[in-house]
Amino acid sequence: MSPKSLVNIGDYSKEDIYRILRAASLFKQNPNRDLLKGRVCATLFFEPSTRTRLSFETAVNRLRGRIIGFSDAATSSSTKGESLKDTIMMVSNYADIIIMRHHLEGSARYASEISPVPVINAGDGSNQHPTQTMLDLFTIYETQGTLNNLTITIVGDLKYGRAVHSLIQGLSHFNPTFNFVAPEELNIPDKYKAFCNNNNIKYREFTDFSPESINNADILYMTRVQKERFTDLMEYEKVKNVYVLHNDMLEESKENLKVLHPLPRVKEINQDVDDNPKAYYFQQAKNGMYTRQAVICDLMGIAVK
């Protein structure tokens, strides 16, 4: 039986992931279908996130579903002190599925336990954002033809990066090898190293963004190094230009390499990379829509052919 809600990428088995990716590739061939005709989807964004909300709402619109909801908690009754439970119970009276983003960690898990309709976690604080992982997996699968036995170099903020942590979890079924490239202060946390060790996942750690970390990779996953993450601003000044990708750094990279980024990008990928055919971050963002169409239909028990 497929899961009732998508809260954490870890709730999905290898089979669940493959089923979503198959559906996503069908949506990529034809995203405009009548599958959600007559259905109502709620997008509850207690915390604003224009990028994610537009992706979900476009996904629903292209399937001819209708959308209710809010894009900011200021326009919801949570500012009047309504509990999350009451908001979820009320909205589930109206909608067939709830897509929610909330600043509190664990909010989506709680909502999925009390809601009679499926819940999709579109980000709960710094905890989980599983559709980001699903679209990353889809993009990797699409560009490499497989998810198995790949080398993935992840660069930037490995300490706080939610997308990074979930990606490690999501890829754990597929025998990956990781290169972790980060400044000391933003190193991959011990619990994820322990996770890799427990799952027999090979990894190497680098503090400099060297050719060695790029040239054997199939995927180069860039993330933002944010100033506010540093306790020592001197440290930030020292490293801020170290973890930046320039086009000439890709010269010796593998033919099949693709550069991904969860976006928004600031400076960590120089614009001269954008025209390189190995740059794939904008297509990756677009894949989010197909993947979200697949997740929504899967949770609503709608078959995609």
Add this chain to the structure above:
Amino acid sequence: MRKELQVAALENGTAIDHIPTAAVFNVVTLLQLQKLNNRITIGNNLKSSKMGAKGIIKVSDKYFREDEINRIALVAPNVNLNIIKNFDVVDKKKVVLPDEIIEIVRCNNPKCITNNEPMKTRFHVIDKEKVELQCHYCELKIKKEEVVLI
């Protein structure tokens, strides 16, 4: 010298022995003893050959269910439970840390939904030996020494 009992003997009931002195009143709360009308004797800072000092709680005419008694495993994992009938110890029990801990522990993450919504907390015990918990909601891992009771 005559050996005297430090706390009066029980005719029928449960004697909880070898409680760490710092945990005695936590045990009272976790077992909700303040709500009982039974006769209860609480001794603390008693001499113990094993522990130096210890606490004892004796509750007359009360036999706890296993899930009740396992609530105290977090604060007093090594206590002995003596089940007493007619002044005789008829059974001895150890407490066992359950797989899940509901409503007893507070999550240490201020941004966890359980600290912001009127709801029960829920933790998975991910390491029974080291006593490590993980919040079911925000997924924060909590070590034994970080545990805060509600």
